[in-house]
Amino acid sequence: MSEAKGEGRGKSWRVRVLALGVLLLVIGILLIVSGPALFRMGLVDRDFGRFGMTGVAMYVMLGAVVVGLIGLVMSVVGRVHRGAIVAVLLMMAAGMGSGTLYAQSKMKEQLPPINDVQTDWTLPVAFTEKALRERERAGSIRVRDDAVVPEGNGDWSGMSFAEAQSKFYIDIAPLKVKQAPPEATLAAARAARRMGWDVMLESPPEGMMEAVYHTPWYDLVYDIAVRVTTDGSGSRIDVRSTSRTNDRDMGESATQIKQLIDEIALELR
Numbered sequence: 001m002s003e004a005k006g007e008g009r010g011k012s013w014r015v016r017v018l019a020l021g022v023l024l025l026v027i028g029i030l031l032i033v034s035g036p037a038l039f040r041m042g043l044v045d046r047d048f049g050r051f052g053m054t055g056v057a058m059y060v061m062l063g064a065v066v067v068g069l070i071g072l073v074m075s076v077v078g079r080v081h082r083g084a085i086v087a088v089l090l091m092m093a094a095g096m097g098s099g100t101l102y103a104q105s106k107m108k109e110q111l112p113p114i115n116d117v118q119t120d121w122t123l124p125v126a127f128t129e130k131a132l133r134e135r136e137r138a139g140s141i142r143v144r145d146d147a148v149v150p151e152g153n154g155d156w157s158g159m160s161f162a163e164a165q166s167k168f169y170i171d172i173a174p175l176k177v178k179q180a181p182p183e184a185t186l187a188a189a190r191a192a193r194r195m196g197w198d199v200m201l202e203s204p205p206e207g208m209m210e211a212v213y214h215t216p217w218y219d220l221v222y223d224i225a226v227r228v229t230t231d232g233s234g235s236r237i238d239v240r241s242t243s244r245t246n247d248r249d250m251g252e253s254a255t256q257i258k259q260l261i262d263e264i265a266l267e268l269r
Contacts (some may be wrong), residue, residue, distance in 0.1 A: 002118035014083050018071040021090045024064035028097060036217040046218055046247060053110065058101035064094035108250065112164035113153045116143070117253035118240035119174045119261075121162035125227045128201060131210050135223065140244035143223075169254045175261045177268050178234040181207040184268065188226045188237065191237035191263035197224065207235075213256060220245065222256060237264060 031053050039049035068091035075083030118125050124145040129136075132143065147161040156164055165172070177184055182204035187204040192211040201210035207228035214221055221244040228235050239260055242255040 011078070011080070014071060014074045014078060014080060017067060017074060018083060018086050018090065021064045021067035021071055021087070021094070022142045024060050024067060024151070025090060025094045025097070028057040028094070029063065031060065032101075039218060046220075046245075048103075050159060050218060050247075051105075054101050054105035055105065058098050061094045061098035061101070065091050065249070066096060090179075108248065110168075110249070111251050112156055112159075112161075112168050113149055113248050114147070114164050115141075115243035115246060115249040115253060116147055116161055116240070117169060117172065117242075117249075117257055118258065119172055119238045121145075121165070123200060123238075125225045125238050125239075127223060127225050128208070128210060131200065131223055131225070134200075135244060138221070138244060140221075141246050143242055145190070165254075169199055172254060172257055175237040175239075176231055176234060177237065177265070179268055181228040181230055181235045184228045184235040184237055184264070185209055185226070186266050187267040188228065188260070191267050192224070192226075193261060195259060195263060214242075215252070220247065220252070222249075222253060224256060224260065 017233055035049035035053040035223045036045070038044045038053075039046055044053070072084055072087035072091065075081075075087055127143060135143070147155045149159045149161070151157045179187070185202070185204045185207050188209045189199050189211075192199050192209065195213075197211040197213045199209065199211045201208060203209070209228075210222045211224040211226075212221060213224060222241050223244065225240045227238045227240075228237075230236075239257045241256045243249050243253065
């Protein structure tokens with residue numbers, strides 16, 4: 001009789017422990033998902049929504065891993081295979097989640113704190129006056145060709161954006177194609193539209209294209225400018241991507257440039 005009661009109490013505690021682990025996992029997921037929603041509602045600022053809440057979520061999911069481990073030990077000792085399977089699945093899901101968030105936090109420390117990237121800082125790609133006025137109306141930060149990383153950013157502090165980019169994004173370079181500038185400019189516009197960007201300017205005679213990209217979660221806005229010049233019998237394509245805010249772009253500008261260049265190359269293949 002007492003043995004049966006003991007088994008009943010053991011089962012009850014195993015269920016509670018595993019339920020707690022699942023609850024922690026769900027809370028961690030909700031913290032990640034609610035960040036953008038709370039930001040859009042004006043309840044938290046963008047920086048806390050992007051980094052603060054995900055930092056809390058990482059520790060919550062790590063807690064789920066620990067609780068899952070306890071549940072696994074209890075299930076193995078009690079020879080409850082179903083409980084052990086639930087514990088293992090819980091640990092895998094929570095472990096992957098916390099590991100991914102930890103990797104993102106480490107990436108934040110490693111990425112240069114810049115929000116303006118381009119293929120050639122020695123001859124910067126210029127935005128049109130219309131684009132600059134639109135940025136001004138939106139309350140955006142100024143586009144500067146001499147931008148410098150502000151103090152408080154460790155070894156990056158005081159470094160020009162050009163130097164910071166050269167130390168990390170070493171694979172960003174102009175694209176050279178055999179097509180003439182007008183055709184290459186049209187290809188750049190088609191590539192931008194295929195990527196879901198809003199093309200604001202498309203001028204084949206001037207070899208210029210401008211587009212705007214909105215990120216889906218936090219509605220970060222990036223302006224992209226493309227300059228196409230004659231290069232021998234073909235063209236050279238330079239691209240610039242700059243955010244409208246001074247937030248860390250977490251490599252977004254560099255990614256946009258690489259993706260656009262790849263799309264243009266595919267278009268002109």
